[in-house]
Amino acid sequence: MNTKTQGALVAMAGAVVVRLAVSGQYLDYLKTTMRLPLAAAGVVLIVLGSATLLRAVFDTGGPEHADATDHGDHGDHHRGPPIAWLLVLPLLAVVLVAPPPLGADAARRDTAASLPPPRSSFPALPPPRDGAVNLPLNAFLSRAYYDHSDSLAGVTLRLTGFVVSDPALPDGYHLTRFQMVCCAADAIPIKITVRGLDAPAPADDTWVEVTGRWAPPADPNAIGVNRGAIVDATSHTEIPPPANPYE
């Protein structure tokens, strides 16, 4: 890889990264707090790449000349490492494939029983808006498993997630959302069961807003995951995917 190509590749990578940060597409892969570091890294890449490119183009007297025209053999350090060509792969992946945020396929793959950490006390639920309490799925799951004061009982809830269908649920589906710490590689699916719908489940990965009530465990002495996380739905509406698909 000659000096010109090195500069162009790094500057291009910077441009792609800045675009991801500015457009908000980075939210499909990363946490919101990564926006600034990502943009800053992109700007550094653009400056570094442009400086290298300009140097290679205008400095035609020195050893760079030989590099730029690919004839010289001035030692390894002017010629970039061949491994650097691999940097093209993530760029192509972002530009050509533009992979969607993690969805039903990844949720089905992740079958380990990863649970929210046990808690013993919960704050009061937020006040209802338009007749229902908005609750993130992880908050719902945590209360369903561990809140023995049954704070969810009788409350009309509004939950948002995407559909993961399950043949074992003829009148419902798994309402799912990934919880992320840093990036999609560490994301864990939070799945709750929605039932009681008379229409067939929407297609996998369809985003829905479900209104309904928590179904208390059949066995009142059950603890933790055995209490289940089930919602008896009264309605559900398809919605456009949210800007930040993760919790």
Add this chain to the structure above:
Amino acid sequence: MVAVLLAAVLRPRLASWFDAPSFQTWTTIFVSISLQALPFLVLGTVVSGLIAAVVPPGEIAQMLPRNRVLAVPAAGVVGIGLPGCECGSVPIAGRLIAGGAPAAPALTFLLAAPAVNPVVLIATAVAFPGQPWFVVARFIASLVTAVVVGWVWLRLGRDDLVERARRRSVVSGSRVEVFRATTIHDLLHAGGYLVVGALTAATLQVVVPTSVLDRVADAGPVAVLALAVLAVVLAICSEADAFVAASLTQFSATAKLAFLVVGPAVDVKLVALQAGTFGRAFATRFAPVTFAVAIASATIVSAVLL
């Protein structure tokens, strides 16, 4: 250019691959790991470029204690001051060795910096609320791992194994030019190997079924080994791993601690980066030694503290 041509020719076939859900999951994870590591890698290579531009070669060695046995823990303590991910500390350690620092303390710094810095410890405290001893255990076990591996290297390691780092380009010219040339070289180099790591980690995440974990959770020492291997396979950032560990509720505290001590020291992405920076012969010796020391350290610290 070749890749673009190939993409154009194979487009009809690729389109059906691109739409396959498993391919999309794989690509999402690959892109996520690459993007997530990028800011830390850029920070690491910029620091590496600054070291090359500002610190004259040979002077780094003089900043450390003369006694090599003491220089190792000193380098570990220096690691506390650099908040960053593991991807950033590899090029910095490589640059330190290129600048004439002895290998053992540089490697201790490499292991300590991503594991014991304040950002990682605060993240651990948040992920394990009400369990301050867990944070203390992580700090001690990681620092002990870094120092012990440094000492093992001092005793058994051979300097020719890090020759690749020593041979690294030393650019002459103005300070700005040294900075520019060093930074872009280290960035392209480490970046390429980071992609190797991200490809491997994404593939393993998609191919290895997580249900395996549930089966070994109660299996004592096997569970500890299982989470240590999971840390190697997942290759997640040291600032995020505590939250993942906290969600593995079916595992013992010792197993979770092993996950947190192994992760920032050995994972597929790091081994690729280390192989690129120091050479393959180095990585094939360093990774297993570090892995074993990390598990032993986590097990002992957990037995004493948790």
